[in-house]
Amino acid sequence: GQNIDQPTEMTATEGAIVQINCTYQTSGFNGLFWYQQHAGEAPTFLSYNVLDGLEEKGRFSSFLSRSKGYSYLLLKELQMKDSASYLCAVLGGDYKLSFGAGTTVTVRA
């Protein structure tokens, strides 16, 4: 089976930086995705990591360590619109995506 853990909630101030951690134990590994999901809406794709290291895309960066079964999503220069749930999803050996329960980020003024 797949086991994906991420914190339930995080709160930060506008302009700050927040790091959302994700640890996983899966049967096979073909990459890790991060998605953003606003309340009542469908998830939108943020990033994909399959090799160790940091992938930077504007204000968002994602890091992966395969040996540690660990990833994080870094959100910089937080804006109010970044308030959402962030989903960590692992593409397993069967090429199916398994999602974590999501981390709800609340950005305060």
Place this chain on the structure above:
Amino acid sequence: GAVVSQHPSWVICKSGTSVKIECRSLDFQATTMFWYRQFPKQSLMLMATSNEGSKATYEQGVEKDKFLINHASLTLSTLTVTSAHPEDSSFYICSAKRQGIQPQHFGDGTRLSIL
């Protein structure tokens, strides 16, 4: 681009009704489409995977006769909830992806309420 359209957005109907949900990839060919179910404040649970022109593969515990999936073309998959009951009320989301290891792109979801 990678736009996925899902229709309808919201359905309210009586118990015993069958409901069809459409998922279309608007600007790319989707060799594989997925159907998920999401309960409030919970993660997405994969229901089934569908490849164009072949039968869908259902996850354990998902009744294939209850949730009929058709993937007739590279741009369209449908999910039909047959004889829906209140316990089928949920948020259903489809996704589509191109061939190979590609990100899944999600539709806007369908909120189904069975009275």
